[in-house]
Amino acid sequence: MTALLLTGCSGQADPTAYPSAPPDYKLYDTDNLHNEAAWNTSNVHDPSILKDGDTYYIYSTDVKVGGTGTPGIMVRKSKDLISWEWVGYAFVGVPEEAETWTGATGLWAPDIEKFGDTYYLYYSASTFGSNTSYIGVATSSSPEGPWTDQGEVVKTSGVDDPNAIDPNIVLDADGKAWFVYGSFFGGIYVSPLNQETGKLAEPGFGTKIAARSRSMEQGAVEGPYVIYNPEQEKYYLFVSYDSLSSDYNVRVGRSESITGPYLDSNGRDMLDVDYEAQFEIGNKLIGGYRFNEGEGWISPGHNSVLQDGSDYYLVHHARPEQDSNWMYLHVRRMVWTADGWPAVSPERYAGETPQKVAAGSIHGEWELLVHEKLIDGQVGSNTITLLKNGKIEGGEPKDYWKFDGDHTLTLYWHDAEGTVISEETVLLLPAWDWERNKAALVFTGMNESGAAVWGKQLSRDS
Template sequence: MPKYSKGAASILLSAALLIGGCSGGAVVAEPVYPTAPIDYPLYDLSNVDNEQEWHVSNAHDPSIIKVGDTYYVFSTDIKAAGTPRPGIMVRKSKDLIQWDWVGYALKGGIPLAASSWTKATNLWAPDIAKLGEKYYLYYSASEFGTNRSIIGVATSSSIEGPWTDEGEVVRTQQSDAPNAIDPNIAIDADGRPWMAYGSFFGGIYVAPLDPATGKFKDEGFGKQIASRSHQTEEGALEGPYIIYEPKFKKYYLFVSYDSLFADYNVRVGRSDSIEGPYVDRNGHEMNDSSYEPQYEIGNKVLGDYSFSEGDGWVAPGHNSILQDGDRSFMIHHARGQSKTSWAYLHVRQMIWTEDGWPVVSPERYAGETIQAIPESSIPGEWERIYQAKDVNGRVQGKPLSLSWDGAAEGEPGTGKWKLKGEHTLEVTWSLDNGETTVEALELLPSWDWELRKPALVFTGISSDGTGVWGKKLDSGK
């Protein structure tokens, strides 16, 4: 791989500083990295029964809302190394990094209608929303492995309750196409509420809500907006989440593919209408169950991964999205590589590409900010992760070398890199088949959770709609 000497580096760095340190010619300061965040222990058996010390552990299918200056996450009833208590877990944070236990939203456990219809022993995949002056907490119950399921709703005037159960929103049974779990409340460009929902079986549906009740406005199940041809773990489709992004005047549908225990991964498509059609970067419709191979549909932005050092993460997915002023975040769960029965809460900064696609950071959020990056911070040794769409399983980081002369060498082959604008790394790869491909990668001064030190990272998307991540191994010093 291309190398660079300290002498050459010093000369080139001086030259870069003389001309401003970036392609625009303006002087750019060294990146400001986040300080060391709180780092909760993994697989903490000493606190299995102490919920106050769970913090980010035992978090599955998280839904987030901001109330004032506080963030709240509601999540599925689970418990590693034990039996979960039903009632929907609640956590809160002031900074999206340090999370504190609040308790269970539904003190009485599983509501009667949900229990009698499904015989469920826990509640799944809640979603939290505010409609008018009330908070609406949607929950799911299901007979595992079937679509005998129900979505219900509880309301409160306070985000921390108490909650009043308002009963059924929608229910399904074996003779129905959809599966009434995994609700998400989306607000369209005109301020009207909708529910996206569904898992396996008939795919993902969306239906308008009555803002006065938080329940379906019309009879029926709504409109199907995403599906897959194989109703198996390998063909799973669930966990919908829809947002409207005013900057691009588009709706974005996030879904999770494949097995929630082994190879969950997050895909996204976009549309001009909340009812679709949603298409990926290649123009493939998320509702096209006849297209083969099915794994090609959707931009894959997050999947199983590990860098060369530190624990990796398995089956990240079932995300929610936080739009917080001019910042966006993806909130999801992931399973530890060493013990996959333990699920943890992850928050990642989400960045929008120039052409209007969301990508997420390869590192969990630690307080970093998007900022101008000097060209002199880029050359060096990196690791690159390509979230291949056809890979069912963990993707390992591969060496990437970016030289001071603008050369790039890594798994795709050889190429050239340059800094575009303030923080976009553009890499043009020359492939073995004679073709070229261009990756536009957003740079972010972050925290390296694996090595517990600052690190410059990048995130982007390839021309075929595949997430591309990188981490500089010698940055932040």
């Protein structure tokens, strides 16, 4: 992507490199409801990502706005994570064994992995509200197929069983493969995987690593995705809480072992179903949000994570607030806090890179948005001003900010008596403001409660 250099009110160029304008894909594109080749980022639900050579592939659930989705797992590809093109379907219909077991008319929540020269595509078959479910696997010598179905990996039906959907393959620190899966009902499980067959290495359902009380949206925890961060020497479990159509949100816990326990930044176990404030468990990475201008988004969730060298990206779907029947692919740059927690950009990826930020570019008017854990619907923003003298205007008189001279900002918040009640350390990114269609400086971080803190610069003081 071509970098932009912004000019401030003083007329001096800002040496920070900002991304240029991404493709202007139309929202609510009713002209192409039945034209799959034009879907690019629309009709994407439960995306799983793979990098193969210089190409990125997205595999996703069978959905369609304004009609019934074609069964078979959608496939798209990109060279830059920004512009996406349609590839086609992995299968023609639901594989016979999966259809017989579940009665499914479409396939959900795939995942993709490569072992040796073979690609393994995992798929879910079920019906809404049922745990008579099935995860199967197909193989190919190409990420674009053709695919040969290899049958069952795990299936469920009993009242006390897990729910065999939402597969995820993860390699541990020693390169050993594991199979993570589950949704609602029994919770999230992990089990060793045989890399030669792509199937479970041991009988049974595996080890439970996350669950929620049935009192919370009927125990809604799903879409597990685990990564190992070698720099942190920890495993990170990403899951989605609550209703996929209204208040989906992504939570994170971490562990020193792939089998858990996975704890949030306050030490709460992602497996604790007895803690009375269930909504507080897990660091909240992203939920529904709306900035002051442009389209707001609801129900972001069911993510995958791309580890591309030293770069990380959160890949998820979200629904636009004006018509939540639509669903779109979002890719976001992920950064890591000083204490080893992931945080994601408030803006979709447009080619931005973490870099040193000019000190003179920070002061000005900003929108501040906090993904409070109790708010599982859409959260709005408020306006603050970072003054040249280090003060923050828009809160209490003693609020102030500090910059480390590189790309880290710390915000100090006080109560009415002047006592510091919160310190929020956030990371600055030169991004693309999708709501206002212009380059802008943003920040992201995590506060003491484990809630994401976002900021977006609206104007810059000279």
